[in-house]
Amino acid sequence: MAKEDEKEAEGDAKGGGRKRLIIIALPVVVLVVAAAAWFLVLKPKDDSAGAAAALPAPKPGTVVPLESITVNLAASHFLKVGIALQPTADATEVDGSKALDQLITVFSNDTIDSLSEPEGKDAAKKELVARIKLAYLPEEEITEEEIVKANEDVSGGKVKETNDLSAAEAEKRAAELKVQPLVYDVYFTEFVMQ
Template identity: 35%
Template sequence: MTTMTADPKAKATDDEKKPGSKKKLIIVVVALLAVAGGVYNFVLRDKGPVEPQAGEVLVIEPIQLNLQGGHYLRVGLALQLTTTAEKPTDGSKALDATISLLSGRSVEELGVAKERDKLKTELEKELEEAYEGTVMGVYFTEFVTQ
């Protein structure tokens, strides 16, 4: 009978020489990279800009503005706020922008729906900037000329 002495170094070098152990290592590394990529994709990656969510609607009392030729405009506003808007929101910036934009215009100009829509879009842009993105829409609740 021959007795063999177990040399741990000899066994380790035999395992390292086997081609299957390198394949297992590569498979483990690839699997870890795939898991890390999945975690990054679903958890850490920036999803891009988030669309604002509609919150409360702030109704502003109607005001009267002077127009050309001694006419006037009675206009009421409602602001569609985002969910990030602080409560209560002050409507003074909206009134100021409305007065600046619509005062002194002619009745004929304001009587054309296409022109009103253009002015409303301009007002929305001004208010989005003035309220730092917390206003996402403007509605005319009253629009009467005389």
């Protein structure tokens, strides 16, 4: 009987060793499988081949006020509006004529009612800032073909010219820029409607 107890104890010892091995090996195997799954499936992809990385925040330059202009609104009303451009610190000189042209494009034929509401004024400013940034792209860093392709991409292949983009398309295009525009921000210095 002693031999049977000895064999049983020896069997328990061998079985216990297997159990310990399983208890130790199982978490290690789970960790290895989890790491492999993360690496192959869940790890963020390096997007260097796809979209460009987000632009670094530009350093703002000195604010340059532009002369106020009068823009015709709908129903025989007009808007006297002044803006100031804040170019990036890298911009050597920013000609205000492009910004004034965009200001006329955005506000012409708008209604006094829509611009009287804070939401309408904010929406117009958001569109104006986007259009001004698109107007002040550095010519040495982006080609006309790249501009046309980006406009077609954002408009579903319908628009080649930047001025023909809708407000939403212009804002989306400005948000997706892969080159830094020469203008950092735009400020209203005067906004009088009559």
